[in-house]
Amino acid sequence: MSNDKIKQKVSLWRIFSITAKVGGVTIGGGYAMVPVIREEFVIKNNFLSKEEFDALLVIAQSMPGPIAVNTSTLVGYKLRKVPGILAAVVGAIFFPTIIILLIAILLDTFYKALSPFLNGMKIPLLAVIVVSVIKMWKNSIRNSEDFIIFIAAFFVVTFMKFNPVYVILIGMLYGIVSSFKRSE
């Protein structure tokens, strides 16, 4: 009820400028953006209630794609329907895209000067990924079935060079089939 009143107030420019600001300061992307988007829309500006935002976040997490884009999509839709989506998503990717584009253009010119720095930045990436696998392990591998799925998916993608698209699709099919079995 009061939500309809709020919807009228939020201009597309306002939606764009908030997601652009969030997108511009959260280096590294991903989940770093979620608490910042939440703070801007829920706490600072009171455009959405905490419950509304949390419900949107569950949906955003369930679907493919960057969490920041999915969250922006749903917040934008909730506030201003489809034009709101455009404003929020373009905002979220605005600075990241421009910065990467500048780097892509400048890399050709200053590649030699930059490469020692980039070479240094590349070195710990293996450690970064190993640590993220360790940190996600407990929440992702909860029983022996999960472990078997993990090993099978890991094997076909790593050693048989299977297309990861098909592996995800098979995983989805398995999830659907097993939930029908459970409900029988």
Place this chain on the structure above:
Amino acid sequence: MKVIYIRLFLDFAQIGAISFGGGYSILRVIIHYVVEINKWLTLEQFNEIVAISQSTPGPIGINAATFVGYKVGGLLGSIVATLSVILVPIISSLTLYLFYKRHSDNKTVQNVISKLKPVVLAMIASAVFSFVKTSLGTPIAIALNALSVVILMTTKIDVVTLLILSGIIGYMFFR
């Protein structure tokens, strides 16, 4: 000429469509299309983009799309690739939201997501192999990685700070 934009659209739309779990899970998919199938970039070049993505704002999938799109098709290529990679996420999020509004029961969806968790983790783990050459190629690199694991597991130093510090070390010692 125009074929390249269609190729970028189709491949990055697919990459966006299956990027469950966010972050590193998308790396293996991008490697598959960009490095192995289309050979738009070498693995070395791709690893550079990953490093750049980690120290600039924005999700890694979007950064990679913008960068690869520019390399392959210039400014228009970067726009096509960037919009393609977010197309399916936007449509699917919105669809599920509208579905949720109508059906409070979402057990099937929850179960599918639950079953996808180990698959997503397997993709991330598989991406480790792409970094073996750069990350474990020299004794110094091995030492830096061991140190990085300890830092990331035990301190509050984040990935961005770690990568920038490593870049400075690279700039000072590896020229």
